[in-house]
């Protein structure tokens with residue numbers, strides 16, 4: 725009898741990178757057991773057949789900053805399955821939500837046209853860390869909006885991946901479980917973005933605590949539809965200030981999300 729020593733790893737895919745030819749994924753290690761490495765498979769036929777796309781070199785799970793790259797095909801919808809494999813070759817897997825590879829479609833309305841061109845040109849030569857850097861405009865996710873991104877727009881100019889963005893987005897991009905992501909950048913100085921996803925519409929708040937358990941700041945994010953809030957444009961934003969409007973000091977902080985009956989907490993570091 726096969727005894728699974730591993731609990732399912734929680735997979736989080738970085739939706740922000742779905743719009744180029746490189747899908748990027750990261751996930752949390754198994755809650756129980758120790759992974760020796762991870763195997764990754766993809767399916768483009770809704771899970772009927774799977775293709776091995778590689779293993780991680782060691783037990784380290786990919787992170788938001790260092791995700792697992794998968795080469796995508798324009799217009800294809802991908803499922804990604806991750807197997808946590810322990811030293812005795814026991815495996816446990818988890819499967820991602822479907823995501824479509826839509827290169828050149830900066831604003832994700834399903835078509836590559838003038839608005840995408842405009843988005844790229846409006847953020848021209850802005851790089852990661854600039855206040856006006858825009859993740860959507862950085863189509864190849866290399867941290868700078870430049871000719872490579874414009875090339876993606878022109879290369880796929882006129883391409884229609886899907887029509888009627890809102891409907892399609894609901895079927896494609898609604899997460900099947902809520903999750904709180906790691907803030908970026910982390911450490912922060914002082915502003916930072918907190919990515920999250922919710923599977924049902926809810927009033928969303930994020931509370932930030934210091935290590936003494938005192939509330940530093942409450943971010944009331946309002947009523948949000950189900951979806952991914954993981955980009956610079958829609959993730960929760962914290963300017964690094966407390967409720968009194970003063971800058972917080974360096975140190976470890978805890979952030980806690982509440983969205984309906986979903987609650988989760990993570991740590992972040994403010995470093996000045």
Ligand SMILES: [Ca+2]
Nearest residue numbers: 829833835840
């Ligand atoms: Ca578009």
Ligand SMILES: [Ca+2]
Nearest residue numbers: 862864866868
């Ligand atoms: Ca770029």
